[in-house]
Amino acid sequence: MVAESPTTGTVGYGTTVASTPAITDDFRRFANDVPLMMWRSDAQGRAVHHNACWLQFTGRPLDVELDVGWRTGLHPDDFDRHARIVSDAFLIREPFTVEFRLRRHDGAYRWLLDTARPLTEGEDFHGYLGSCFDITDRKHAEENIEHALAEKETLLAEVYHRVRNNLQVMVSLIGLYGRAAPEPCRGSFEALGQRVRAIALVQQHLHEAPHIASIDLRDYLHRLASGLGQLRRAGRIGVHVGGVGTSLVEPRTANALGMIVAEIVAECLDATAESVSCTIAIDIDAPAGAPVSLTIVSGNGEAAEAGRANIPKLGPRLIAAYAAQAEIAVTGTATKRDPLRLQLPEARVSAQA
Template identity: 30%
Template sequence: MAENEPDPDIDAARFAAIIASSTDAIISKSLDGTVQTWNPAAEALFGWSAAEMVGQSIRRIVPEDRAEEEDRILARIRAGHVVPRFTTKRLTKSGETVPIAVTVSPVRDASGQIVGASKIANDLREQIELQSGLREKTDQFTALANNIPQLAWLADKDGWIYWFNQRWYEFTGTDLEEMQGWGWQKVHHPDHVERVTNRIQEAWDSGEPWDDTFPLRRADGEFRWFLSRANPLRDDEGNVVLWCGTNTDITDQLEAQNHIKLLMREVNHRSRNMLATIRAILRRSSGLPKDELVRSLDRRINALASNQEILDGGDWSGARVADIVEAQLRHLGEDMRRRIHITKPSPVIVRTEAAEAIGLAIHELATNAEKYGALSNDRGRVDIEWEVAGEAAEEPVFRMRWNEIGGPLVPEPSRTGFGSLLIVRNVEQVLAAEVALNFEADGLNWQVEAPAGKLTVDRIERVAAEDYLAI
């Protein structure tokens, strides 16, 4: 043998050593599928030793439902074609079906004749398990991201947004093709988009967490306010690899906060007005004897308290006239209450100032009727009615009437007391009304007429839902 000429024995030994040490299952077989070689990795993968498999048909490890697959492989090998890597399943000695990746190539002799096939197989169980775990985690993330109440999104390290959760698409009525990158600017309010863009770009450039508050357009065109945040995700070296962002709808929260502020202002306003009313009561009642003063203060303050209890909805925006009247008649006995007739109560809601004035007036009228008027005997009665009237072209007018019938003759008082002030002058001033108080032979008659616009409650949607007429 010439120097440097390859030694076939050494080459064969080296090749055999490579096959024996390979972690891939390497198998050779004849053209009829008889196993000729079976390396240690094949023993480990399939469980059969080389002694058990060499000389046996390769179909021993082929599941019945894949018999035609082996036929096709052998046919391609006979035709001289390589069978590229593909995934399939094979049987182990224990009967377990294992997933593998297989590549099959033709084996030729020295003359180039195809004499068999070599097969390299890789165990895919670990890979499939990892893929399954990754798929499960991905499904869990997707389910979580799509079911949180926030709009959520992911951006690359430069701020290019490449993923939105389903909430985003449902809210905006858009798709990824329209929104990716900087497409999200389309759903921002034009008055805010430049500011938002500049601030978020500063975050992309600095790598610092970002938050902002701004309106986003819903699919139906309505803008709602969102608290938005994004945090960077960094690798082990501290480099930003992606951004995770959320948008939380805070419209209702902001409206609630504004409503609380409005209520607090109303509380302050109403408190000052109530104190002013109490001061007026004190000044007008200061000349009364002590016991009568206490009684006068007690019942009038109770009348004020009754009004506060029925202010509509608990937010002091207004009250139904029917509730005001009922609250101020509550102190009367059952017998007297039966003799008070309310003519088909008109569903009218008035503002807090008007509610207070009407309530105090009704309380005074009821108290006077109990002491001196139609309710002071066992025959008299009181008719109460109110309405909002007016032609379409005219401004609506609020009318209210208290009419006593069958009581004792009550002469018109020679002087004006605080009760008369509440019944007439206070109502005139607060409701911008015309008030008529007449002491007729059949009983006292009190009538009010006021522009309905002065009493309007700014809660039309709630009133309409309950079939009330808001004035």
């Protein structure tokens, strides 16, 4: 069963090989009783036997299947790949496994998983003995899964673009209303617009995560922090992510944490003058086999600016609401004396050392 064309003979290897032992009656009886497709080749790769299960599958007599005749049933798209894999195995006389499509007696092509081992006797090589399983149903299931995943990715991309576009419209509307509002109210409109931009940034980083079903928390927060630092008052805010270990979290948890971090950044900026730098420190504690927790401290959260006192302080209420959505336990105020502590639910994280 080595590399050859459907019309030509066997391709030899230019080596001296021992003659193939004759197929005994005992072997034939054994092979025919086995409830799976079996074949045997000689040292040159020519088929010297196919069992009854094989012949029932192809619907052709043994004398037609012997030598290279069986290869006429191979699917044309699998011929070269199959020949290459089998030839490489024959050259080094190693076991091989190959998947290919073979025409059944009713004309339908079915996927087979072919597993073969070399037959040796001392230093002599006598060919291969192989068996085949019909894996068509498994292949179809894999194709259906791939198709479903592709559809899911398309749907997620469409949802993301719609959300992004809607958020952009909201930012524009808030800006229009803010410019038309009385001077004392404009600060609140500006803060609201920045929060909507932060929501859009969180959704962007969720969408760009390599694996949307399980998001690397440390990588995600690093990327998000960098974006938040440039979103508003660039160069005047630094978000640092530290701690021990990392973890994988589901999108719901990642979204809630992103919104919480964005809100702390907004609160810090709202409470400080334009010339004052803000520093947000996030420490991740992700011990193996234990729930993940985060500690967040806002460096300048207590340095309020009198000129911005008209901006509502909604941070604590929003943080509590985001945490509740993802079943995250939250305590503290994110100050140095009272850090914000977030305890992630145990069943929704997967810790990594």
